[in-house]
Amino acid sequence: MRAIVYHMPGQFAFTEVPDPEITDDGDVIVRVDMTTICGTDLHILRGDVSGVHDGRILGHEAVGTVEDAGNAVHTMGEGDRVLVSCISACGSCRFCRESKYGQCLGGGGWVLGHTYDGTHAEYVRVPFADTSTYRLPAGVSDEQALMLADIVPTGYEAGVLKAGVRPGDVVAVVGSGPVGLAAVMTARLFSPSHIVAIDIADRRLEAAKEFGADVTVNNSIGDPLRVVQSLTDGLGADVTIEAVGRPETFELAVQLTGPGARIANIGVHGKSAALHLEDQWIRDITISTGLVDTYSTPTLLRLLASGQLDAGRLVTHRFGFADFEKAYDVFGRGADTGALKVVVGR
Ligand SMILES: NC(=O)c1ccc[n+]([C@@H]2O[C@H](COP(=O)([O-])OP(=O)(O)OC[C@H]3O[C@@H](n4cnc5c(N)ncnc54)[C@H](O)[C@@H]3O)[C@@H](O)[C@H]2O)c1
Ligand SMILES: [Zn+2]
Ligand SMILES: [Zn+2]
Numbered sequence: 497m498r499a500i501v502y503h504m505p506g507q508f509a510f511t512e513v514p515d516p517e518i519t520d521d522g523d524v525i526v527r528v529d530m531t532t533i534c535g536t537d538l539h540i541l542r543g544d545v546s547g548v549h550d551g552r553i554l555g556h557e558a559v560g561t562v563e564d565a566g567n568a569v570h571t572m573g574e575g576d577r578v579l580v581s582c583i584s585a586c587g588s589c590r591f592c593r594e595s596k597y598g599q600c601l602g603g604g605g606w607v608l609g610h611t612y613d614g615t616h617a618e619y620v621r622v623p624f625a626d627t628s629t630y631r632l633p634a635g636v637s638d639e640q641a642l643m644l645a646d647i648v649p650t651g652y653e654a655g656v657l658k659a660g661v662r663p664g665d666v667v668a669v670v671g672s673g674p675v676g677l678a679a680v681m682t683a684r685l686f687s688p689s690h691i692v693a694i695d696i697a698d699r700r701l702e703a704a705k706e707f708g709a710d711v712t713v714n715n716s717i718g719d720p721l722r723v724v725q726s727l728t729d730g731l732g733a734d735v736t737i738e739a740v741g742r743p744e745t746f747e748l749a750v751q752l753t754g755p756g757a758r759i760a761n762i763g764v765h766g767k768s769a770a771l772h773l774e775d776q777w778i779r780d781i782t783i784s785t786g787l788v789d790t791y792s793t794p795t796l797l798r799l800l801a802s803g804q805l806d807a808g809r810l811v812t813h814r815f816g817f818a819d820f821e822k823a824y825d826v827f828g829r830g831a832d833t834g835a836l837k838v839v840v841g842r
Contacts, residue, residue: 499553499617500820505543510820513553516613516621521568524625526560526580530638530841531615532811533827534582534646535673536764540609541824544766547611555616556582556609557645559638563619571626578629579797580615580622582606582646583790587627597627598787604628606787616840618817630793633801639839640800643678643807647837648796650762650788651678655737656686657792658784659760663687665734666727668720668752669709672700674810674836675762676739677707681805684708688735690727694720694748699834706809715748724752731755738762743769756780813838 499513516525534557540548548554558580562572572578585592586602598605604624608614612623622629632641656679661667665688669676672695680691692711693704701712711727713720724733732754738746741763747770753759759781771783799805812835815823820840827838 497618498817499613500555500824502540502548502552502554503550506541508541508554508824513617516617516619518564518566518621520623521566522624522626523566524562524569524572524578524622524629525564526558526578526620526622526629527563528558528560528615528618528620529577530560530642530839531555531558532642532645532837532839533616533824535675537609537616537824538828539764545610548609552609553613553617553620554609555614555620556606557642558615558620559632559642559645560620565625569625572629572631577632579632579641579644579793580608580620580629581790581793582608583788584608584622584624584628586624592627595791596789597791598789616820630797633797636797636800637808638841639811640806640808641797642839643810643837644793644796644800646788647674647810648678648682648805648807649790649792651675651680651739652682652796653788653790653792654762654786655679655739655760656682658786659735659737659758661686661688661735664689666690666692666724668692668694668724668733668736668749669704670694670736670738670745670749670752671740671763672697672704672709673739673830676737677703677810677836678807679737679739679762680704680707680709681807683735683737685799685804692720692724692727692733697831699831703836720748721751728754733757735760741765743767750776750781750783753781758782758784761785810837811839812836815840817842
């Protein structure tokens with residue numbers, strides 16, 4: 497089969513590799529019908545993720561068809577359409593029993609395209625299949641479902657649910673990339689009074705409006721603090737979601753947040769960010785961080801099936817497998833190409 501194989505920072509190739517095989521009774525082999533590229537794959541190519549070694553097949557998101565199942569797999573078999581989640585779960589360790597699959601101690605967590613071969617391939621071996629894949633309801637398209645492999649649960653769980661968005665809240669979302677947009681889209685489910693999207697790229701802010709932000713601020717030219725204060729009698733946001741991952745955007749998120757309010761950090765940070773406790777200790781704020789667990793996937797699938805959520809709108813570009821490297825290029829130049837989610841399918 498052909499797959500995207502990582503060699504070293506800046507070097508990868510779409511190349512011929514052996515087909516995967518079942519190595520554990522809990523595995524399935526999935527024929528990848530559609531996959532997509534994540535900002536984290538680009539982080540890997542920049543050499544930012546030390547656990548990824550030469551020869552690893554990248555990718556942690558897919559929708560596909562079960563080709564073969566190990567003897568211990570109970571909930572699916574050959575021919576079933578499944579969503580392959582970015583998080584695998586052993587299902588029995590302490591953290592899996594608490595639905596914190598991202599922290600799995602039994603060999604799961606974020607393994608696909610990281611410590612196991614991933615989904616940017618024609619076939620993928622998925623471990624712990626019963627607890628790491630989801631059978632797709634009829635009527636949910638591959639593109640819709642694929643958005644639930646990573647970014648939609650990330651925006652929803654690590655952003656909206658961690659911060660506890662409630663009806664009437666003023667919600668500020670810093671960053672309108674796919675993850676920030678997923679947070680905007682799923683915050684809408686709770687009827688906030690305003691969603692303020694903040695980004696330095698006008699193209700991304702236009703997308704935020706389409707996904708449900710009623711106010712947008714380009715913080716390279718405008719003042720988001722003034723805008724948020726004008727909507728909250730000078731108090732600040734009830735919820736702020738950080739979806740960029742830079743010191744200045746975390747610090748902005750804290751500034752925008754009102755007394756008694758909540759800040760959810762989703763961004764992956766490579767550098768330390770300042771938290772001014774000398775100002776904040778008295779303000780009764782709650783700050784959360786987190787890797788996505790994907791415990792919300794069954795709920796999100798139901799919302800897709802019933803038409804309450806239109807996650808497929810995040811897809812801006814489509815490629816065939818033969819153009820996989822081109823898909824990486826278009827996704828990697830999102831500011832120029834307008835790419836949000838780029839899918840690669842058969
Ligand atoms: N916690 C998790 O489980 C998890 C999972 C997936 C992704 N992430 C992280 O979430 C973050 C967002 O992911 P994404 O795929 O949407 O990334 P992205 O790079 O596509 O989007 C980031 C957005 O931030 C904007 N931005 C950059 N600098 C800014 C600034 N100074 N002020 C305002 N906006 C600014 C960019 O214009 C862009 O639109 C990343 O850090 C990613 O690694 C976390
Ligand atoms: Zn990802
Ligand atoms: Zn586990």
